[in-house]
Amino acid sequence: MRQVETLVIGAGITGLATAAALGPEADVVVLEADAEVGGYCKTVKKEGFVWDYSGHFFHFKNPDIEAWLKARMPGQDVRSVAKRSFISYAGRQIDFPFQKNIHQLPQAEFIECLYDLYFARTPGAEIPIQESNFKQMLYARFGRAIAEKFLIPYNEKLYATDLANLDKDAMGRFFPHADLTDIVRNMKQADNATYNATFTYPAGGAIEYVKAIQSAIRPDALRLSEPVMKIDPGARVAITSKGEYHYQRLVSSAPFPLLLRLCGVAYDPAVFTWNKVLVFNLGFDSKGPRDAHWIYYPSRSLPFYRVGFYDNIFDSERMSLYVELGFPSDATPDIEAERERVLAGLRSEQVLTSQTLVAEHSVLMNPAYVHITQASLATHSRLSGQLRDAGVISIGRYGGWTYCSIEDNILEARALVRSWTGKETLLG
Numbered sequence: 172m173r174q175v176e177t178l179v180i181g182a183g184i185t186g187l188a189t190a191a192a193l194g195p196e197a198d199v200v201v202l203e204a205d206a207e208v209g210g211y212c213k214t215v216k217k218e219g220f221v222w223d224y225s226g227h228f229f230h231f232k233n234p235d236i237e238a239w240l241k242a243r244m245p246g247q248d249v250r251s252v253a254k255r256s257f258i259s260y261a262g263r264q265i266d267f268p269f270q271k272n273i274h275q276l277p278q279a280e281f282i283e284c285l286y287d288l289y290f291a292r293t294p295g296a297e298i299p300i301q302e303s304n305f306k307q308m309l310y311a312r313f314g315r316a317i318a319e320k321f322l323i324p325y326n327e328k329l330y331a332t333d334l335a336n337l338d339k340d341a342m343g344r345f346f347p348h349a350d351l352t353d354i355v356r357n358m359k360q361a362d363n364a365t366y367n368a369t370f371t372y373p374a375g376g377a378i379e380y381v382k383a384i385q386s387a388i389r390p391d392a393l394r395l396s397e398p399v400m401k402i403d404p405g406a407r408v409a410i411t412s413k414g415e416y417h418y419q420r421l422v423s424s425a426p427f428p429l430l431l432r433l434c435g436v437a438y439d440p441a442v443f444t445w446n447k448v449l450v451f452n453l454g455f456d457s458k459g460p461r462d463a464h465w466i467y468y469p470s471r472s473l474p475f476y477r478v479g480f481y482d483n484i485f486d487s488e489r490m491s492l493y494v495e496l497g498f499p500s501d502a503t504p505d506i507e508a509e510r511e512r513v514l515a516g517l518r519s520e521q522v523l524t525s526q527t528l529v530a531e532h533s534v535l536m537n538p539a540y541v542h543i544t545q546a547s548l549a550t551h552s553r554l555s556g557q558l559r560d561a562g563v564i565s566i567g568r569y570g571g572w573t574y575c576s577i578e579d580n581i582l583e584a585r586a587l588v589r590s591w592t593g594k595e596t597l598l599g
């Protein structure tokens with residue numbers, strides 16, 4: 172049996188960042204089930220098109236993290252772009268976020284939205300001001316019209332669940348909140364800044380950030396195609412497809428319900444639900460719309476909730492799309508049928524006109540967006556605390572059963588290592 176101080180499950184951003192933060196001398200092994208590193212930050216290249224698993228654009232709040240990554244990407248063309256995103260609504264393009272741009276709607280709908288927004292916030296409102304779930308929060312803060320024209324249909328297509336199932340803060344800082352003052356002010360002075368007002372993107376795709384982190388890890392610390400099959404937390408032993416490891420601490424970035432099963436911890440599976448996102452990456456022979464980096468589609472008659480345009484980041488002349496569709500976790504989408512619906516939807520939205528499809532790829536991300544509920548928060552907190560006491564630490568987007576960005580993954584890994592070493596490392 173191999174002895175190791177720190178055993179890491181997963182060579183996605185979180186697992187690699189943990190190993191990198193420990194430094195090149197650390198006694199660490201990273202076990203990855205897949206044959207490649209990257210997790211959900213993998214990049215696919217076909218016929219000159221560069222696609223991520225899904226639209227992955229990067230919004231760094233910490234210049235030190237961004238600089239550390241960039242320094243490990245020599246020669247890489249990393250673009251910094253001011254985002255152009257729209258909502259396709261009733262045949263017109265509305266600036267995102269919808270709730271701050273209701274003045275761009277046809278006049279009757281604008282008045283309806285403004286009226287409902289105003290009275291939603293007034294004592295004696297038609298809809299009681301209570302926010303015990305995500306759906307109620309939307310009604311209570313924005314009124315019926317804004318909620319029902321965009322916020323509910325769009326988010327229900329994405330999360331593939333009734334929004335009443337989600338915690339009111341299910342999207343955390345990723346939800347663009349706005350009050351009546353912000354909304355009215357925006358009618359005259361546009362300020363559509365959201366958490367992702369600008370983004371960076373490497374010409375080689377999201378995998379370039381993964382490679383940058385990987386470059387700080389000893390190659391022999393990484394074991395690909397070696398899934399962890401069972402963990403005995405009491406004995407601090409992990410059994411993989413290839414052997415056994417005795418660890419002092421185990422850091423897992425695997426989805427939390429899977430970790431619980433690996434550790435033999437009993438839990439109620441109904442507590443942890445999520446959506447799947449089916450992504451079609453589509454490359455065409457010629458250009459499409461030039462104005463958008465991505466467009467949101469709330470219409471329930473369209474299969475996709477968002478379409479992104481890689482070609483408008485790099486001003487390239489062939490349309491390169493990612494198209495995202497949300498499904499419940501128990502659905503088995505018929506990929507061929509969905510592909511046809513996507514192409515028909517792109518035509519009806521006039522994204523696709525005379526272009527010819529020349530390359531394509533699809534991937535099902537499962538889980539993609541976890542459903543954050545009161546029960547998931549409480550159960551995760553209790554069971555992850557129990558595991559932590561036994562030396563098993565569950566972190567990352569899926570280990571933490573949360574909604575976060577890759578920068579959050581890096582920050583979390585760095586803080587974890589700092590809590591052990593007491594040292595202020597960047598990543599190693």
Ligand SMILES: Cc1cc2nc3c(=O)[nH]c(=O)nc-3n(C[C@H](O)[C@H](O)[C@H](O)COP(=O)(O)OP(=O)(O)OC[C@H]3O[C@@H](n4cnc5c(N)ncnc54)[C@H](O)[C@@H]3O)c2cc1C
Pocket residue numbers: 180181182183184185186202203204205208209210211212225226227228229230397398399400424425426429448536538539540566567568569570575576577578580
């Ligand atoms: C649709 C979508 C769009 C997104 N867009 C953005 C964006 O624009 N910007 C941004 O910053 N973030 C974005 N994200 C979030 C980003 O993808 C994640 O934060 C990040 O990739 C999570 O990394 P991770 O290492 O925590 O998890 P993962 O990438 O899931 O890595 C976990 C790894 O663990 C491995 N593993 C699982 N089980 C085992 C096992 N038993 N044994 C060994 N290995 C195992 C998996 O194979 C995987 O490689 C998006 C996410 C989604 C779903």
